[in-house]
Amino acid sequence: MLLDFFYHLRARQLPVSVQEYLALLDALRKGLMPLSLDQFYYLARLILIKDETLYDRFDQAFGQFYELHQRSLPKDKEIPLDWLIKQFQKQLSAEEKAAIEKHGWDKLMELFKERLQEQQERHAGGNKWIGTGGSSPFGHGGYHPEGIRVGGPSAGNRTAVKVWEEREFRDYDDQQELGTRNFKMALRRLRRFAREGQETELDLPNTIRATARNAGLLDLQMMAERQNKVKVLMLLDVGGSMDDHIAQVEELFSAARSEFKHLDVYYFHNCLYESVWQQNSRRGNERIETWDLLRRYNEDWRVIFVGDATMSPYEILHPGGSVEHYNKETGATWLQRVLDHWPKTIWLNPEPRAGWEYRQSIAIIKNIFHDHMYPLTGAGLEEGMHYLSK
Numbered sequence: 001m002l003l004d005f006f007y008h009l010r011a012r013q014l015p016v017s018v019q020e021y022l023a024l025l026d027a028l029r030k031g032l033m034p035l036s037l038d039q040f041y042y043l044a045r046l047i048l049i050k051d052e053t054l055y056d057r058f059d060q061a062f063g064q065f066y067e068l069h070q071r072s073l074p075k076d077k078e079i080p081l082d083w084l085i086k087q088f089q090k091q092l093s094a095e096e097k098a099a100i101e102k103h104g105w106d107k108l109m110e111l112f113k114e115r116l117q118e119q120q121e122r123h124a125g126g127n128k129w130i131g132t133g134g135s136s137p138f139g140h141g142g143y144h145p146e147g148i149r150v151g152g153p154s155a156g157n158r159t160a161v162k163v164w165e166e167r168e169f170r171d172y173d174d175q176q177e178l179g180t181r182n183f184k185m186a187l188r189r190l191r192r193f194a195r196e197g198q199e200t201e202l203d204l205p206n207t208i209r210a211t212a213r214n215a216g217l218l219d220l221q222m223m224a225e226r227q228n229k230v231k232v233l234m235l236l237d238v239g240g241s242m243d244d245h246i247a248q249v250e251e252l253f254s255a256a257r258s259e260f261k262h263l264d265v266y267y268f269h270n271c272l273y274e275s276v277w278q279q280n281s282r283r284g285n286e287r288i289e290t291w292d293l294l295r296r297y298n299e300d301w302r303v304i305f306v307g308d309a310t311m312s313p314y315e316i317l318h319p320g321g322s323v324e325h326y327n328k329e330t331g332a333t334w335l336q337r338v339l340d341h342w343p344k345t346i347w348l349n350p351e352p353r354a355g356w357e358y359r360q361s362i363a364i365i366k367n368i369f370h371d372h373m374y375p376l377t378g379a380g381l382e383e384g385m386h387y388l389s390k
Contacts, residue, residue: 002028005065009048012061016048023047037066183255186381190230190260190302190389230389231262233297233342237307238267238280240323245350248376249306252348266293270311271331271365272338273322290334294341302388303338303345306376309362310351316364335368345369346384350376 002025009016024047041062049058203223210219234256236249256263266276266288275287314321316331339345347365349356353375356362366373372387374380 005044008065009058009061012057012064014049014054014057014061015051020048182378183252183381184259186378186385187255187259189382189385190232229262230260231297231301232256232260232264233293233301233303234263234265235272235276235303235305236265236267237270237305239269241308241310242350245308245376248350252306252376252381264297268307270307270323271315272305272334273325273327273331274329274334290337294337297342299342301342303342304384304388305345305347307347307349308351309347309349309365309373310359311361313360313364316361316368332364332368335365339369344388344390345372346387347373348376348381348384349373353380 002021006016006021024044027043027047044062045055045058049055203221206221206223207219210221211217213219234253236253242249253265266278267280267283268276272290274291275289276293277283277287279286311323312321315323316335319328319330320326321330347369349362351359351362356366356373362373372384374384
């Protein structure tokens with residue numbers, strides 16, 4: 001919004017330089033005064049306007065800009081996105097980050113409700129209100145070890161336990177070929193061949209025997225083609241921290257498409273809950289109940305979860321812990337239902353195995369899966385396929 005303000009002034013023939021604009025940003029970043037509308041007006045005029053004869057023109061331009069954006073603000077209790085536009089990002093030392101208090105799930109939710117009722121203006125750089133660039137547990141662009149991200153992109157810390165925004169994920173590409181050979185070789189360990197379909201292959205031993213019985217006259221014998229009878233249900237984590245592993249997961253997805261005739265794929269985000277989906281572009285209105293999967297696929301299917309298992313422990317262990325919606329039952333409950341229904345289930349993790357011990361959520365899911373979590377490498381995939389093929 002400040003960049004729009006800068007161009008708005010320039011369009012009104014006010015000689016505002018880039019250097020002066022950067023000085024205004026620096027003053028805001030250092031918190032020289034509270035961010036009320038009146039104080040911002042005086043600060044902007046002081047820094048941007050050097051000629052007193054231009055004050056009237058500045059007042060008119062400021063008023064026009066205010067009216068333009070005032071009309072776009074919602075009248076209900078939703079937080080205006082303009083409050084949450086990231087102007088700067090507060091940098092904290094490791095010691096400062098360690099000193100920030102974690103509130104716990106119940107207190108965090110209660111504090112969030114209070115802020116929604118109390119807050120009336122935009123905030124930035126603080127540690128209490130919903131805003132940007134600070135150490136508050138609410139907002140975006142800053143840092144808090146256990147917060148709710150609202151209205152903007154992640155700062156890269158990936159510590160939010162809830163996200164208040166509509167996010168769009170894209171489907172994994174199942175046409176990737178480069179680099180899939182090792183995955184294909186590992187997946188081939190999960191095979192159970194049977195002959196089915198039309199008789200399309202020459203049965204050489206029986207052809208020889210039939211020809212001999214027929215006094216040397218050729219008697220061709222055909223047989224049905226051998227097909228891999230194994231059935232695989234794949235559940236893919238998508239979005240968030242999984243964006244770092246898109247290429248690797250797409251290679252696995254492509255290899256699985258070519259190796260398994262019976263392969264069904266569904267998506268989830270972070271942890272499995274009461275519904276899944278097959279197209280990320282339609283996940284908002286074309287969801288499939290997880291109970292339907294349990295009824296549709298019998299215990300003959302092999303189930304492969306693919307995800308980094310990197311999330312808040314609340315998402316696994318707490319009702320309502322999902323980062324995107326309120327889940328009545330815990331993620332752990334749904335994962336256990338899957339394991340009870342499909343005894344042959346594994347979790348493939350694209351995160352390096354050496355880092356698993358540092359993520360509490362990975363340890364929790366690994367324990368739920370009775371240690372049947374394997375790294376998404378050639379060797380890890382072979383381990384997983386060996387277990388599923390037993």
